[in-house]
Amino acid sequence: MLTKFKPIALAVLSFALAAPAMAEEVNLYSYRQPDLLKPLTDAFEAETGIEVNVAYLSKGMVERLTAEGKRSPADLVLTVDISRLAAVVDAGLTQPVHSDILVANVPAAYHDPEGQWWGLTTRARVVYTSKDRVKPGEVTTYEDLANPKWKGRICTRSGTHAYNVALTAAVIHHLGEDGAKAWLEGLKANLARKPQGNDRAQVKAIWAGECDIAIGNTYYMGEMLEDPEQKEWAESVNIVFPVFEGSGAHVNISGVAMTKSAPNKENALKLMEFLTTPEAQKIYAEANHEYPIAPGVEPGDLVKSWGDFTADNVNLMDVAKLRPAAVRITEEVDFDG
Structure with missing residues (x-):
């Protein structure tokens, strides 16, 4: 047994x-x-x-x-x-x-x-933004994360982690492989530090002033608010539900x-x-x-x-089929390097 x-x-x-x-x-x-x-x-x-x-x-x-x-x-x-x-x-x-x-x-x-x-x-793969350093409405789409205006201001965990692989697969679905590769290159150029830690570590980095924007899953907000040590991290950020242009949130x-x-x-x-x-x-x-x-x-x-959002209308099986391509282009741009 x-x-x-x-x-x-x-x-x-x-x-x-x-x-x-x-x-x-x-x-x-x-x-x-x-x-x-x-x-x-x-x-x-x-x-x-x-x-x-x-x-x-x-x-x-x-x-x-x-x-x-x-x-x-x-x-x-x-x-x-x-x-x-x-x-x-x-x-x-x-x-x-x-x-x-x-x-x-x-x-x-x-x-x-x-x-x-x-x-x-x-759960949605969302953007956490600093309450003090990012204005409401400055980030509305996943495509926005590759905008050069965010250079040196974004934190995330490894690009090859399952959560980010799924997001990149969804980007491929919407933008194609070439578009997704360009998006990853733009996102990498905007990173404040080498990808590291888990989703909560990214929110901690915002609280500590290391970056202004982080990518994470919605449920981590709940977990942080229940942890006395991490509650302050959670209270330093807003949850933003970005969408793919013409669709919804991943x-x-x-x-x-x-x-x-x-x-x-x-x-x-x-x-x-x-x-x-x-x-x-x-x-x-x-x-x-x-x-x-x-x-x-x-x-x-x-x-x-945390608010309402519209979910991306892609079937998750279609996202799953694009996992190998997502891993490949993540490694091609040396996202974690």
């Missing part, structure tokens, strides 16, 4: 490979933090009596599932970012899932047409997929469906400061306070 609610190193859990599957359990591999998932798994267990065993991974999900093969105890994978979901699918480690409940609860733009993965929550997802070798397939489907119900959507979105994916479910009050 998987160890429940504790992070597990890649070398641990080998004993689970030989363990027989229990009738009333479901095994989940996840990149999400334990405290973000526990309210959901507790609610599912209370409603169904099915025990949820979670292995928390910091990296290497594809490698682990590949090594385990048919012996893998994992029924589901839950991760953030379309790039990471697509990587598991591309490796042939998932199976299609078809469910009327999932179709009703997950808009078409946020699930694989073949049912290989299903979105659970959304949106990414957290999502779930059933593994190809799922030993508890029926229970796994029950958990997938539960995660898209209004009850679970409200728990999940509020715990993660994200936007519910199910129609009619409102985000939490804090998330609402």
